[in-house]
Amino acid sequence: MKNVVAVVNTKGGVGKSTTALQLALGLSLAGARVWFVDGDRQETGISALTVRAESGRSIIAASAYAHGPTLRAQVTAQAGAYDHVIIDAGGRDSSALRAALTVADTALIPFLPRSFDVWAMEDIAELVDEARSVHELRALAFLNLADPQGADNRDAAEAMREFPAIELLDCRLNRRKAFSNASGAGLHVEEMTRRDAVACAEVDRLAHAVFTA
Ligand SMILES: Nc1ncnc2c1ncn2[C@@H]1O[C@H](COP(=O)(O)OP(=O)(O)OP(=O)(O)O)[C@@H](O)[C@H]1O
Numbered sequence: 414m415k416n417v418v419a420v421v422n423t424k425g426g427v428g429k430s431t432t433a434l435q436l437a438l439g440l441s442l443a444g445a446r447v448w449f450v451d452g453d454r455q456e457t458g459i460s461a462l463t464v465r466a467e468s469g470r471s472i473i474a475a476s477a478y479a480h481g482p483t484l485r486a487q488v489t490a491q492a493g494a495y496d497h498v499i500i501d502a503g504g505r506d507s508s509a510l511r512a513a514l515t516v517a518d519t520a521l522i523p524f525l526p527r528s529f530d531v532w533a534m535e536d537i538a539e540l541v542d543e544a545r546s547v548h549e550l551r552a553l554a555f556l557n558l559a560d561p562q563g564a565d566n567r568d569a570a571e572a573m574r575e576f577p578a579i580e581l582l583d584c585r586l587n588r589r590k591a592f593s594n595a596s597g598a599g600l601h602v603e604e605m606t607r608r609d610a611v612a613c614a615e616v617d618r619l620a621h622a623v624f625t626a
């Protein structure tokens with residue numbers, strides 16, 4: 414489907430839920446019809462959106478399907494009713510993750526600037542390959558939780574050259590409290606009372622690379 418982005422990584426804690434929430438909320442605040450699909454049993458994303466709903470903010474459509482075949486069937490049937498579907502595919506090599514890759518047109522892969530995480534990219538590259546044997550899939554990676562200084566970022570970018578099937582985006586999210594605070598409360602960084610302009614610009618840039626480039 415042309416409007417489905419799956420935020421994936423077999424590794425945990427790389428910022429899948431944070432990224433999925435920020436992108437979904439950003440699109441929704443811009444007026445798009447967005448559906449947030451949570452494929453993680455822990456339902457981090459849905460919990461954050463529930464906190465949002467309870468605070469009286471605008472709500473966005475959200476569903477949780479940890480069971481891969483259910484996720485695939487529901488997204489296939491309902492994606493047409495939305496401008497964008499954002500899937501938080503959950504951790505590990507789950508059935509929801511595989512299903513998400515079969516229905517998405519874009520796999521968005523947050524990864525950490527450490528060599529260990531770059532190895533995890535091999536898993537993803539394999540899963541992307543597998544999905545590509547069935548349909549077209551754009552695969553985009555970006556650095557999350559990056560440190561503003563240091564050689565880590567450069568090293569990670571260098572290591573990504575081993576994965577030509579995955580495009581490394583020229584944008585990243587640095588480690589910023591604004592991202593964790595906002596996402597935990599079900600808010601977009603733009604909605605925070607103490608707005609972090611740099612965090613907002615980073616999310617904007619990522620959204621632009623994923624949705625309009
Ligand atoms: N750019 C960032 N800056 C600061 N904190 C971040 C950033 N990205 C993620 N975090 C924090 O790092 C932790 C892991 O992020 P998140 O829950 O989004 O990862 P995940 O890949 O969804 O994890 P899981 O595999 O457990 O589902 C969270 O506490 C989140 O608030």
Ligand SMILES: [Mg+2]
Nearest residue numbers: 429430453457
């Ligand atoms: Mg998560």
